[in-house]
Amino acid sequence: MREIESLPDLGATISGGGSLRGLRLQDLDLTGHEDDLLARSDVEGMVVLGGTMSDALAAHLRGHGALVFPGDPHAPVNPYRSTLYQPHELYAGLREHGYAATPDSRAYHWARDGAVRHDAFVTLLRAIHDDSMGDALDEVIGPRAVAGVMGGHAVERGTDRYAGAALLGHALADAGLTVVTGGGPGAMEAANLGALAPTADALTEALARLAPVPSFRPDVGAWARVALDVHDDLLTTPLRTPEPQVRSIGIPTWFYGHEPPNVFCTGIAKYFSNALREDGLLARCTAGLVVLEGAAGTVQEVFQSATRLYYAAAGDALPVVVLVGRRHWTQTVPVWPALTALAAGRPMAERVHLVDSVEDAAALVTEAAPA
Structure with a gap:
């Protein structure tokens, strides 16, 4: 074959x-x-x-x-596509007709309607689409070392937390890593933005331009329009090095209809199945994973990554997992005590870290990344 x-x-x-x-x-x-x-x-x-x-x-x-x-003329996306999405594809029609008319919004409702009606054909097309996304993602990433950045979708533009996530993404990409996030708003958007920005000055300007529209709530359209303008301008700014690089990938899902995809990506692998998306995202973080402050979804990702480390065979090359925010991860959402209890006496104990700054997180990942 x-x-x-x-x-x-x-x-x-x-x-x-x-x-x-x-x-x-x-x-x-x-x-x-x-x-x-x-x-x-x-x-x-x-x-x-x-x-x-x-x-x-x-x-x-x-x-x-x-x-x-066959295809489905009613499907808002091509289930057989062989490439990742580009931001303007998912947001086509945004300026003329609003977010509800975009392929991104329509795909969510198409999937939901199919599930409600138990439409086997829609289920089949969604499964084929997600397999195609995984194949396209493998082709784009190839042998590159990948650093994942996870964090909450509620982090607003214009805040110190948003700027910190952006600086983290920029530092990882500048170190030669491909930055992958869950592809949504908040900390995920910030990390993708930082990775896509070719220079520190371009990132500073982008942060200032985005700040007046801090959140995708209540108006996804306004949030996405300013981001698309910034995205397009970033792509016209040359990199410091002439070598092409896949700096920023988003892997969002239509499972969460309330989370529109962020646009600051070299490519977007959007899935209908959140389970496939989560597993594929974490499995590709070969260089390491940085976990910024977050809630339930972020906690799920922490323990999915911990499961991989816990059951790794002796001699396996283990990526580092770095949690950022001591107070958050020990008191607000006390994940760290459970994580260290699992790691005790196992090889993973040397691969999990708790720090207070994105600078320390970036250093740990870049130092541990495979050559």
Whole structure:
């Protein structure tokens, strides 16, 4: 089996003369190759995921043993897409018609409606979409060292906590790490912003421009519009180093409809399943995880990462987990005592840390990151 996600690859495969059996064609416009494919009968076991083709070609492929997955004209997103989302895709139509009309908002309601009606086709498409997101995420991240930053969605722009999370993201990205967050607002947005900002001066200016709209409540539209403007300007500011780098990735979910995605990302991997999203996010934090102050969702992420460390086999390379905020994690939400009790006598004891500053957190992660 071989996945083909681009027309040049498909053209080379067809012209190469080899068998087309067992190929996986993902989200391709087959119009330009229709005559070539109609002339071929060696397509048994081929799987065609979405894309564009005539009824005649679809019938021909099915007639010779291929499996052609249809799309859903009512779906606000393409379940077979082979790439991560870009901010302007998810917020398309925001300025003209408001947030409710965007693909992001419509995808949430489409998924919810499908769940309420127990629509098996919608469930299938959501599952295929999420698998496609994982595949696209792997291709973008590749072998890069990834640092995760977790934190609460309620942290407002213009606050010291927001600025601290942004400085953390910037320091990690400048150290050559790809910064991954849960992709939502608050501390997650701040860390993605800091990572995307090419220079410290650009970050300072961005923080000032965002501060007048501190939260996505009550108006997601106003919150997202100013962010999109800042995002576009950041992309025109050159990096200090000429080498391209995937600095900032967001991995949000439509499970939480009240959390719109932040836009400060090189790519956005948005999932319908929060369970798949959480597991995939933490599994990719190969360089380490920094946990800023947060509540229930952040606590869940702490213990999901702790489970990986607790059950790691002897000799495994373990990422560091750094909690920021002694008072918060020992008194307000006393996670640290439970975490250290689990770690006692195990290799993970040397990989969990509690600090009070984002500077200390960044230093611990960058020092422990794989070369």
